[in-house]
Amino acid sequence: MDDLLSEFLTETSESLSTLDVALVNLEQNPNDPQILGNIFRLVHTIKGTCGFLGLPRLEHVAHAGENVLGKFRDGELEVTPTAVTLILQSIDRIKLILGHLEQNECEPEGSDEDLIAQLNAMADGRPDGSPPPPPPPPMPTFESVAESARAAAPPPPPPPPPPEPEMEMEDDPVPVAPAPVAQQSAVVLTGAAVVTGAPLEAKESAVAAQTIRVNVELLENLMTLVSELVLTRNQLLQMVRGKDDSEFATPLQRLSHITTDLQEGVMKTRMQPIGNAWAKLPRIVRDLSVEMNKKIDLQMLGADTELDRQVLELIKDPLTHMVRNSADHGLEPTDERKRIGKPEVGKVVLNAYHEGGHIIIEISDDGRGLNLDRIKQKAVQNGIATESELETLTPQQIYQFIFKAGFSTAEKVTSVSGRGVGMDVVRTNIEKIGGTVELKSVPGKGSSFIIKIPLTLAIVSALIVECASERFAIPQISVLELVRVTANSEHGIEMINSAPVLRLRDRLLPLVSLKRQLLLSEDTEERQETFIVVTQVGTYTFGIIVDRVFDTEEIVVKPVAPILRHIAMFSGNTILGDGSVIMILDPNGIAGATGESGLLGGAQATDTQATRESHADAKTSLLVFRAGGEDLKAVPLALVARLEEIEVTDIEHSHGKPMVQYRGHLMPLVSIDGSMSFREEGRQPVLVFSDQEHTMGLVVDEIVDIVEDRLRVELSAGSAGIIGTAVIAGKATTIIDAGYYLPQAFGDWFGRNDKEFGNTDFHAPRVLLVDDSPFFRNLLTPLLSVAGYEVISVESADKALILREQGNEFDAIISDIEMPGMSGFEFAVAVRSDARWGAIPMVALSSHATEKDFERGRQVGFNDYIAKFDRDALIQTLASTIAASKGAA
């Protein structure tokens, strides 16, 4: 039988038995509003559910009954025994129909006109059983009252129902007699209904008895007990293991089977279809589609997939949030969809299914996909990563940033989403229950989230491994495969700059030594073999090096003591079959402690530094080093992505140019004087510069220090690659032009490979540089200052306008176009619309340099428009625009 229907039958027969009692009470206390209210509510519920399930006959009867009850409740009708009888009759009729429903899953044929007529008559104040509509003839009122009294009286006299006597009278054994019912006159029919109601009572309780309501807490307790039972069973099995002839073997096996069955059984009691968690979604999506004026089609597949109710509760909110996100951020507005040739109606698909002990829930939309640039901007803005770090990441890795706290890329905060509390909470919630979220996004095609959660929280299967004589459990959910590495196996563990990797089917798998991560003592003896547990966390796959691998075991996860919660490496602990306690490793934590989030380590520092440098007058962090000579050299630290030491033996040559394999890419090495001489042995310090997809290593002899000082280039040098000389920390230091070395490694690093720049002859004109990228601010500030400008740099148009409010004056403004918040175009409009800065020449800097952009730039008030990487043109244009504006003034 349909689940919904059987649930309805159970529920309704429960309500009906309550109703019987309530009605009898009502008759005794006709004016108790509480009882009336109860009855009304029950009938109303029945009516509502019938309408929902498409049971018109039931619905009509219930509706008519409800009308009468409504009048009772409002005091328009007096509660009389006759009236109660009539209500009871309609309830019996409902039972009759229900009985038929239970057997045949459909409503019986026939009509309830008669009963409904009587009820309607009652509701209209005509206490008359006869057909209602024909308007009552002038004076029959009195007579009809008598008649109705007679009509109602015969079946059960004033005190309520007991239908038993009639049973004998009409001994038709067929419980449901639809055909005669339909044709008989009102009075007779009422009797029949009452009669058939009685035998039905026994039947309907059959369904009612099949389900009972149990307190959830009781189920939880049962689950805990079963968990303990499983543990004890495991313990016993462990004891008997290896003793084939044990007399316990057989009973224990039986115990084991029963325990497993019991465990499954109890788990089933806690299972609920995931559709329960989705119930609210259609409404939310509908409201959203109205509010946002989008056409959204929400498809829900696999709603009957069952999972543990505890898990269900925990994922309800994340799911709602994600669907809302997809509908709100993911899908484009209808007109935009039309414009780009997508079907008008956006699709959000929820799909749930089982896969090997886990539930997979996919939430996908066919919208615009995640906005990579926005995420990058936001990541830089929030100090989660620096730009140069971003350049080394793949789009998939960058997408993961949306799971960081305080991250919302919605341009506007709508009432539904975009408040910056979101995906991080989603991820935390899902990880809390041992699940994982994966994210895939294709620009223009849509994005999808894949949630993988264990069926139940209490018992998970885990792989037991050993490392430095300690055992640990790794949840099976994250384990992809096991690789055994021996001294003579084809591929051993290889090292890249002391980072272990493994070649696994044409792919380099980064490895993590559990020993090192957990700071376990290294055992000195050479191992014959080691094992690598290939683990997946989100989209990141890595291998955990362990000493030994045991079997998998069903473990009961217990939370660790509060004083240990801060250790991210563990997600819990458990007791094994042999009674020992072991820690459960958290692959997320291990991944977090190594490469994957390692790039976030210095984020805070670079962020504060970026703001500090936003005022040119403030100090700049400079990296001081020696290269190609004894004199000190320096570059702005912000330009340096990383400092690395490269094993000299790792340096390879290709086309006669030195390079190293670095983070999965080739990184060319450049030396400051072109000599390309490296150390003989050991490690070679290298400054790593990164931009866009390029990474370059500048070979230096020695890294001396990082100092913070005012960067004021006093002598500009004639030689290429040097900006000039400045006094740094009291010593004359050569400031290196990183921009010169980058193109040596890659011709296309900058638009032009020209190292000359025009020196202009002004007495320190003040230039305001507006660019959101710290990279360019740091690159251009020394460049401009050596060209004789006093540079004030800010990271946003808003900040620039604040300077205006403070009364700052400039000779020129250089502004980026693509900036978060106010764009360069908007900024230009704002500048031009105010008298204070209205006349200052403005130069636009942009990586988009098409005719159209030029045109737009001029329209909004830029005097000139320069491609971002064209340093030469910048200097020259700046000089000429300033000269022009001076001349004009």
Next chain:
Amino acid sequence: MNQIVPAGKRTSTELAAPETQDFVTMFIEGQLFGIPVLTVQDVLGPQKITRIPLAPREVAGSLNLRGRIVTAIDVRLRLGLKKRAEDKKGMSVVVDMGGELYSLMVDSVGEVLSLPAAKFERNPPTLDLHWREFSIGIYRLEDKLLVVLDVGKLLDFTRNE
């Protein structure tokens, strides 16, 4: 949510006790310590303990006490003393703190003493800072002094991280 707060039991260790209070006594390096008898769940002999990597030094590991996981704390290290010599076997007192079980590892566990409030004194100001933090006060016994340990503070690792 699961912060270690000196739970309700703490009050019983406070000086409020009217006449006498019962303490489980234990020894570390010959020094007598006491904790209120009602906080104690179990007294254990040497146990098989699983080390927990990355845990604070004072956390000796965890052990299985009749199906419950108990975190073992080395009270010696907590008090700034040396680790017990390998060859000497210790004992532990299991206490319940906020629903979690902790086993306090000491040298040995003595008898339960009923001590009159009149013999109680606040910590002498000269007491080692470290000890003062974990000690509620001192009882003057006939032949020695008993330091009343503040179990809540002993298990509160958030303060010195």
